[in-house]
């Protein structure tokens with residue numbers, strides 16, 4: 195076992211990161227249901243172990259690109275919850291000053307090159323960040339999260355092909371939650387595992403229980419190591435499940451069996467990790483409650499911050515199009 | 527003054543910028559040993575090696591995304607799409623990613639990226655290798671769009687593009703690559719958003735885009751002999767657009783003809799016309815006119831190709847008609 199997995203502070207961080215995502219998403223549901231949140235969001239509930247396991251294997255300088263279902267990756271990367279919540283509510287204090295919303299959160303200070311509204315679009319972008327790291331000889335690695343459905347997009351194949359040919363330090367993390375909106379991956383794909391596709395590019399392809407944060411961390415750690423050594427990319431397939439519908443307005447029931455959903459809920463990444471920690475005497479129930487209260491407070495504060503923030507000025511619609519602000523009027 | 531070709535001018539611009547800044551790298555198909563499909567990167571692979579002049583697989587959308595990832599993380603990439611017809615293959619990365627990431631992120635990012643591609647008819651390459659799709663990218667906010675008209679312009683505008691901290695789409699014309707031009711030695715940087723009056727005149731304002739500038743100049747040589755003195759403006763950049771120079775010229779001449787090799791429908795000429803008319807309506811003697819490519823796919827046979835594209839001859843006759851001199855000569 196990796197030494198760090200005996201460090202209780204590290205284990206506490208894994209737990210708290212997952213819980214942060216869960217409670218953040220629950221709050222998003224509440225704000226949406228109360229009509230406070232504009233637009234939609236794609237919830238990460240049930241998949242927390244993937245983002246948390248992978249992001250905790252990275253260093254601060256590394257790069258990440260994310261998806262439409264991005265809250266989990268952003269939080270696991272250590273983003274500011276206040277700015278996140280404000281963005282999701284369309285406020286000027288948000289990460290993107292209210293111009294991006296749930297699907298477009300970017301935090302350049304954390305190497306987070308963007309969630310993305312276009313399925314699979316982050317795959318080449320992360321690959322380019324890997325190229326750049328290799329060219330600049332910085333030893334940074336680049337991670338891209340994407341769904342099972344995204345693995346049928348040309349970007350997946352084109353990008354992994356380039357990363358493999360040029361041995362780029364990129365880690366391709368597929369979150370296989372079995373569905374792309376309503377379409378069962380098994381109905382549109384003839385390979386049993388997405389990781390099997392790695393052999394077509396002559397790179398390692400690994401399958402991991404995406405609901406086991408420690409397992410995800412360990413496998414990610416190895417891929418990161420390999421990438422930093424200049425040995426090239428790895429494809430990791432995390433088997434997981436989204437508990438909710440595709441987005442806030444989708445009940446997610448007509449295309450999935452209730453039995454299947456219930457079985458996956460039994461495999462809750464947070465509950466399982468918590469039970470294991472208590473059983474191993476890493477934390478007491480009491481300590482867990484303290485963690486939980488700490489996170490609840492963070493989320494409440496973020497919500498309050500967002501709700502107290504003002505909306506952008508109308509004139510801000512015309513800003514941030516081009517670098518070098520004074521030129522902007524020329525382009526309108 | 528020395529003469530070099532348009533292709534040489536482009537490779538010189540890239541060479542100078544690469545020498546100046548090691549963050550400049552280039553991705554594209556056949557830009558390495560071959561030196562570019564049209565010779566635009568001749569000699570650069572030998573000089574800068576395979577990590578700076580990177581031959582890519584035929585994966586347009588992904589290698590444009592690759593360049594974007596590099597641009598976001600401290601490099602200053604040039605990325606080449608062999609024909610503008612293939613821009614649409616990379617459509618998502620161009621339209622939805624490059625153009626928008628700065629805005630969507632509330633100004634957190636900059637994208638110092640130049641995308642070079644080629645346009646133009648004249649070589650019987652038919653409907654998938656001849657289109658001039660600059661209007662398409664001009665439609666999308668967030669990109670700058672550059673249309674050089676000769677070798678000197680190409681060099682000066684490309685160097686400016688490479689140094690720009692925004693995504694720039696740079697359109698090279700395929701009929702120009704072998705054309706020689708007096709290109710001054712040393713640094714040339716041509717600013718964006720400043721149209722160039724290449725010939726002053728009093729009778730008609732002719733706005734040319736890319737190759738249509740030299741076609742207009744050739745037409746003008748014939749027109750001058752018949753006493754018609756046209757003013758020719760090289761637009762240089764579609765985004766940003768220098769409206770002022772056009773407006774001032776039309777106020778003087780009272781007549782405007784726009785010549786563009788893009789397809790006519792919803793094209794750049796329509797945009798210029800609509801944009802200019804509100805400023806010069808009462809100064810106009812005639813309706814604004816345009817010569818563009820007809821709204822058909824580009825045909826193969828030279829006689830058909832010639833039929834649908836703007837030419838020197840068509841400019842000549844249109845100007846004469848606008849001057850009500852079409853019955854003479």
Ligand SMILES: Cc1ncc(C[n+]2csc(CCOP(=O)(O)OP(=O)(O)O)c2C)c(N)n1
Pocket residue numbers: 262263311312313314340341342343344345369371373374375440
């Ligand atoms: C290129 C593109 N096609 C379609 C969509 C619409 N869409 C949004 S999410 C999605 C499904 C994505 O599924 P997957 O990649 O498995 O991710 P998940 O939603 O399961 O996390 C689709 C089809 C899109 N946003 N972009």
Ligand SMILES: [Mg+2]
Pocket residue numbers: 341342343369370371372373374375
């Ligand atoms: Mg999925």
